[in-house]
Amino acid sequence: MSAVTTNAPVQDVIELLRFQHEQIRDLFDLVGKSSGRAREEAFHRLVRLLAVHETAEEEIVHPVARRALPGGEEIVADRLAEERAAKEALTELYGMDTGEPEFLARLDRLRDDVLAHARAEEREEFSRLRDAFSDAQRRALAGAVKAAEASAPTRPHPGAQGAGANLLAGPPLAVMDRARDLIRDALK
Template identity: 55%
Template sequence: MAGTAAGDADVVALLMRQHGDIRNLFDEVERTTGDERRAAFRRLVRLLAVHETAEEEVVHPFTRGSVPDGERVVEARLTEEREAKEILSRLDGMDPDDPKFLPELLALRLDVMAHARAEERYEFNHIRRNADEARLAAMATALKAAEATAPTHPHPGTESAARNLALGPVAAVVDRTRDAVRKAMGKDG
C-alpha cells in the first residue's frame, strides 16, 4: 500500500508513514457508520494485511541478521502480529454495524498501536543505525514489491518470510479475487 511520498525511498520513513495511515483509518472506522464504516474498514484490513506481510518478508529478516538480539526482537513482534491477525480475522467476518464490532475494533486498535510503538522503538531505530542510505532505499523498494503481491486479508499462522513466500501468492490471488467480487457487487466502497 505504498504511496509515492518523498520518504518512501527510506524503508523506516515509509513504515512510519504507514503507521500514521493505519491510525487515521482506525479513526475513520470508529467515527463513521454504515457503508462509510464498511468501506473504511475494508481499507484498514487491506493496509494491515499488506503492511504486516511486507514487514515479515523484508524488515524482520534484516532485523534478525543485523540488529543486536534481532531474533528476540523479531519473535516478540511476530507474537504481536499473530494475535492482531486473529482479532482482525474475526472482525473481517463481522458486520461493522454489529454491536460487538466496535469493542473488538478498539481492542485491535490497542494491540496494533502497541505493536507499532514496539516496532518503532525496538526495530526501526536499530534498522536506521545498522543500514546505510542505499540499504534503506533497497529495503523500501523490496517492501513495495512485497506489498504489491501480498494477501489483502489476515492469515494468522503465516508470520514468517518463508511461510509468506510459500502460502502468500495463493492467499493473495484468493483475497484479491474476493475483493474484486465484493467491489463488482457494490459491497465495498
C-alpha cells in the same frame, strides 16, 4: 482498489513503515467515526493495509532485523507474537458485520494492540535499523517492501506468518484475496 501503501511519498524503509503506521492510525479513527457503508469501506481499507504491511514486514524487515541487530531474534519473536494475535483478532472482526454492537468494542481493543505493536516496532526495531544501514540500503529495503506489498494477501491469514510461510502461501492467498476484493467491489 489499489494497495494504499504503494503510493507512499517516501523512499527510506523506515519512513515508509512509519508513514504506513500513520495511515493505520488514521484508518482506525475513520472506522470508529464512520457508520453504515462508509464504516464498512474504511474497515476493508484498514484490513487491506494491515495485511499487506504485516506481510512485507514479515518477508523483508523482520528477517533483516533478525540478522543485523544485536538481540534481533528476541525483538522479532516478540513482534511476530504480537502480529499473530492481531491477525487472529482481525480475522474475527472481518467475519463480523461492522454495524454489530460488539464490533466497535473489539475494534478498539485491536486498535490499542496494533498501535502498541507499532510503537514497539518503531522504538525497538526501526530506530536500530536506521543506524545499521546506509541511506542507499534503506532505499533498497523500501523497494523490497513495496514489491512484497504488491503481491501480498489483502486479508489476514494467521497461519501464514514469517518469511518462509509468506513466500510459500502468500501468492496463492493473494490471488484469492484480490479476486474476492474485486467481486466485493463490483457488488457494491
